[in-house]
Amino acid sequence: MTRIDRIAEPWGTRTPYGPGEQWPTRVDSHLADGLTEADVDRWVQSATILHSNGDGLDIAVKDDRIVGVRGRAVDRVNHGRLGPKDLFGWQANNSPDRLTEPLIRRDGELVETDWDTAMDAVAGRCRELLAEQGPSAISFYTTGQLFLEEYYTLGLIAHGGIGTNHVDGNTRLCTATAAAALKESFACDGQPGSYTDIDHADVIALYGHNMAETQTVLWTRILDRLAGPNPPKVVCIDPRETPVARHATVHLAPRPGTNVMLANALLHEVIGNGWVDAGYVEQHAVGFEELAERVRDYPPELAAEVCDVPVERIREAARVIGTAERLVSSVLQGFYQANQATAAAVQVNNIHIVRGMLGKPGCGILQMNGQPTAQNTRECGADGDLPAFRNWSNDEHIADLARVWNVDPMDIPHYSPPTHAMQMFRYAEEGSIRFMWVQATNPAVSLPELGRIREVLAQERLFLVVQDIFLSETAQLADVVLPAATWGEKTGTFTNVDRTVHLSEKAVEPPGHARPDLDIFLDFAHRLGLKDKDGAPLVKWSTPEEAFEGWKECTRGRPCDYTGLSYDKLRGGSGIQWPCNDEHPDGTERIYVDGQFWSDPSYCESYGRDLVTGAPLSPVEYKAMNPSGKAVLKAAEYVPPHEVISEDHPFQLMTGRTLYHFHTRTKTGRAPQLQGAAPEVWAEMAASDAADRGLTEGDVLEISTPRGRVEAKLRISGIRPGVVFLPFHYGYWDAPGGHEPGGKRGRAANELTITDWDPCSKQPIFKTAAAAVKRLEKADGPSPAPTTTGSRPVTDGVPPTTGGDAALCTEELATVAGGDR
């Protein structure tokens, strides 16, 4: 047993292993100061929530309070390991400033009230608007952070009960492109691969994915392969010198917004050099000719110029990828939130299809998720999709869903594509949406162009309900605030990116009168008196387990088949991967193993879209591609970003994350070790840019775009020249004096971002804009950015990031086998 500072050493100790071997077990734990495992009253099974990795853990309880966490050795995902956010983030549950009572706005002020008054106000306003304006006045903006049972219930209430098409989640900002890219290539959502592919891979390519900071345990798996015999090669495509880039065999740092150009050049090389599995393509894919023709126009020389990357390095990356025997790729926000998101992500699928690198050990695509339960938002139909990957433009699928719900098919809105989040905010701005219920997301910090978003949310005519665990920046603008119970205080299941389903059990009571999100939805359905077509209650369950059983029926025979799972089966051991049914009682490690895809027109989730305009294809257009059972290769031309640099705005602006914080910091900002590691906003710039402008480490800068301005201290980092990076974690709930929303001294990166989205996935573009930078004050010390991460300084004299004694965690290396497979 070792104790180490997991702020200073975020990934912990290496446990090297070789290709095809089992990843060794290492059990990580952290308990509140002074406690040992002997003090713990009980351990309660759960999984991690501050990212999408889905690491199994147990919650330590003493005197009915959460006092720590310990990784689950038996879990297939993490083999016992936990990341820094998991080890320390639970402390937020115990914060003294949790919401404990509902609040309602009276004479302009939010005041405490009881649940009856609050829910009557919510249901009452909803009923009034339904009578006056119909369902299109009602909208729900949900999240990727609730549980499966909650999303399914919400989707049923909104689609089957109220009949509104305005249901989306912050997953639109997050992994709408993951879903879109999978639907374009495979006609259905669902990850082909498995995390275990990392155990077998000889090449791992990361596209706009800083996995080291955002899926720390998955990255630990890669670090352990890199430390073992026959390590894999790593290809990193990221404009910053992230920890991933530092471990890469080849690092390409393209100009932001040029991903399609670069990916097309990689495909140009792969196809041009004949690194193609012709037999696989012939049997299992359509569209090869169009793709080959398109990428012929994208030689590496052209990409080198447009992306500003050395041509030899593009060729080298293409050779590594093109000659890989077992290739794993992962894609995330550097693609999904950048120019031409879906078109770029689809090219990564294309690489795997043309190389026949699917469905075999070591050959997996991870079109990654970000939030812990985003997969369920999508599966359960709480993001505009319909439950269990049903196709909204297939009338038979609507009829089948109506059968499951016992409603009339015409009561389920499917007359047009589901309203995406950015459009919902537009409708609210224009006044056609009058009721917006926001759950577990903080749009007043996380949406682009915050000045505009605050105005939309603050309108008198919009009835805003916010369901949260803290009085977030968004909750402060609400008409009614509903205090929720969270992870550890309620029971439910969730599914990670490699389709592993975990059960998360209630460990302690929620504070005050906070209630589980599921109970709040059930209460709402009850107050509205929602009925099925026979006059029975529409929602037929009252507990999470009953909701799960209802969901299982909804998935029967669909790709994400949960019928073989149960709460009991998920208890005690490892998480289990869907599909899990009679045919696959222990779950399914990889899908598409036989080169058969769920693309039959009568079965598929989507007919796809035009990658450049985003227009949905009609069933006839889809069928004309002859896709039955096959994957679809879709080519895309490169289109430059909309907002480009100018004399006034000479820098490209990118925004993103740091290892120590989660989003708007409502949880990690309340965990002292994490907050201490990254206490305040900063801005990253290359040494050459700083030198050109006479700037030094720690200078106070103003970064501005036509939308707003932010004040931040300069970190001179390994970012590519011409680019400024801001973390988006810092809003206003704990802002020091002077920083204020829309004021002279902004702090939130989204004051600066642009209202623009990918035509296909409708995901906002948080990573490509043009900005100006000027110095406000000279440095009085280094910037507060961490030194262990992508923000590592290139200048001397910056003290290392450490959590000291407070951040000591236990590591237990074990020889016993961890989770199989």
Ligand SMILES: Nc1nc2c(c(=O)[nH]1)N[C@H]1C(S)=C(S)[C@@H](COP(=O)(O)OP(=O)(O)OC[C@H]3O[C@@H](n4cnc5c(=O)[nH]c(N)nc54)[C@H](O)[C@@H]3O)O[C@H]1N2
């Ligand atoms: N520590 C931590 N972990 C998290 C989260 C968190 O808030 N904090 N959030 C979770 C969630 S919801 C998500 S969605 C994921 C996100 O996880 P990531 O996508 O890994 O994180 P980001 O920092 O948003 O962006 C990744 C990288 O994209 C690069 N990038 C920017 N523009 C471009 C471009 O045009 N091209 C390319 N190739 N790269 C570009 C940036 O330099 C950045 O390093 O993380 C999850 N895990």
Ligand SMILES: Nc1nc2c(c(=O)[nH]1)N[C@H]1C(S)=C(S)[C@@H](COP(=O)(O)OP(=O)(O)OC[C@H]3O[C@@H](n4cnc5c(=O)[nH]c(N)nc54)[C@H](O)[C@@H]3O)O[C@H]1N2
């Ligand atoms: N500029 C820029 N903006 C971005 C991004 C970026 O990279 N750059 N990334 C985007 C991405 S990928 C994402 S995912 C979003 C994230 O953006 P948000 O979803 O707005 O961020 P969070 O801080 O996770 O907000 C979650 C809220 O839910 C509350 N909460 C937590 N648990 C529960 C619960 O169990 N029940 C309830 N009811 N509430 C709960 C928290 O207190 C918090 O207020 O930001 C997006 N915005």
Ligand SMILES: [Mo]
């Ligand atoms: Mo996300």
